[in-house]
Amino acid sequence: MTVHSRPAPAVVLGQNQYGKAECHVVRITRNGATHHIKDLDVSIALSGDLEEVHLSGSNANCLPTDTMKNTVYAFAKQHGIESAEQFGMLLARHFVTGQGPIKRARVRIAEHAWERNDGGGRAGAAVGHSFVRKGQETRLAQVTFDGERSQVVSGLKDLVVLNSTNSEFWGYIKDEYTTLEETWDRVLATEVSARWRFSWTGEPRPEPAWDRSYQQVRADMLRAFAETYSLSLQQTLYEMGARVIAGSDEVAEIDEVRFSLPNKHHFLVDLKPFGLENDTADSAVYHASDRPYGLIEATVLREGAEAGIPLDLTNL
Numbered sequence: 001m002t003v004h005s006r007p008a009p010a011v012v013l014g015q016n017q018y019g020k021a022e023c024h025v026v027r028i029t030r031n032g033a034t035h036h037i038k039d040l041d042v043s044i045a046l047s048g049d050l051e052e053v054h055l056s057g058s059n060a061n062c063l064p065t066d067t068m069k070n071t072v073y074a075f076a077k078q079h080g081i082e083s084a085e086q087f088g089m090l091l092a093r094h095f096v097t098g099q100g101p102i103k104r105a106r107v108r109i110a111e112h113a114w115e116r117n118d119g120g121g122r123a124g125a126a127v128g129h130s131f132v133r134k135g136q137e138t139r140l141a142q143v144t145f146d147g148e149r150s151q152v153v154s155g156l157k158d159l160v161v162l163n164s165t166n167s168e169f170w171g172y173i174k175d176e177y178t179t180l181e182e183t184w185d186r187v188l189a190t191e192v193s194a195r196w197r198f199s200w201t202g203e204p205r206p207e208p209a210w211d212r213s214y215q216q217v218r219a220d221m222l223r224a225f226a227e228t229y230s231l232s233l234q235q236t237l238y239e240m241g242a243r244v245i246a247g248s249d250e251v252a253e254i255d256e257v258r259f260s261l262p263n264k265h266h267f268l269v270d271l272k273p274f275g276l277e278n279d280t281a282d283s284a285v286y287h288a289s290d291r292p293y294g295l296i297e298a299t300v301l302r303e304g305a306e307a308g309i310p311l312d313l314t315n316l
Ligand SMILES: O=c1[nH]c(=O)c2[nH]c(=O)[nH]c2[nH]1
Pocket: 169, 180, 231, 232, 233, 234, 263, 294
């Protein structure tokens, strides 16, 4: 059998673009004790005279995607973020007018909206630096009944909260692998996942008013988060649990609260290479990192109560 070798086909480069996707930039503006937050996911795609980058490997016309990322953070500090549209326009114009080979820039922005954490209307002075991400959390309930006794575990997940000050982290173990710098002022943010178990097991005790209880627990958690001057997320977790247990009344008595709190790290961006001082009295720009993240989990119990919520929340 003869194998007919075919001539190599002529190949050409088609449409192409490149850029840095999902630069998660958070800018905190400080007006005294009242802070404001802008939280954007910025994705950039540039195109233009980029044939040689693909064909010969010459990077002479290639603006590194790392530079695009730095530009996002530096512009956030330098020019502020008025709106997603205005910030996107500023960036798109910068890349096209600043670099000859770049002919077109596409900037996509997803903005995460935040509102003030007023702890259900009861948080007082902490409101200036405490925020809740917009969009409802998911409310959860698990009920079991064995013919005699009921058990009710309520919960919530996806409640994202952030404090732009009143959080420190220092005094921890330092071994040969520790590089983390101690901090006396950082952003503390988490996505609350919690489950709480009621002491109520059925008649003759009156059934708790579940909706009212849920609102009370949610408000207690938000208020404790806002008002706790935090030395660690672990300490904040404990304060939130303690507030929930103490805040539950006799009818809707809660014996146990279990939390799973991812530490949503916000890293201050080093803008010194661009001649910018970050973290000044009026504003700071952070990189909101989504992974890896610290995961802080614990149960807080009424003294004397037996733990009944399993360690693994995903099974509830
Ligand atoms: O609140 C914190 N708790 C930790 O255990 C921890 N570990 C870490 O690196 N950062 C933090 N922050």
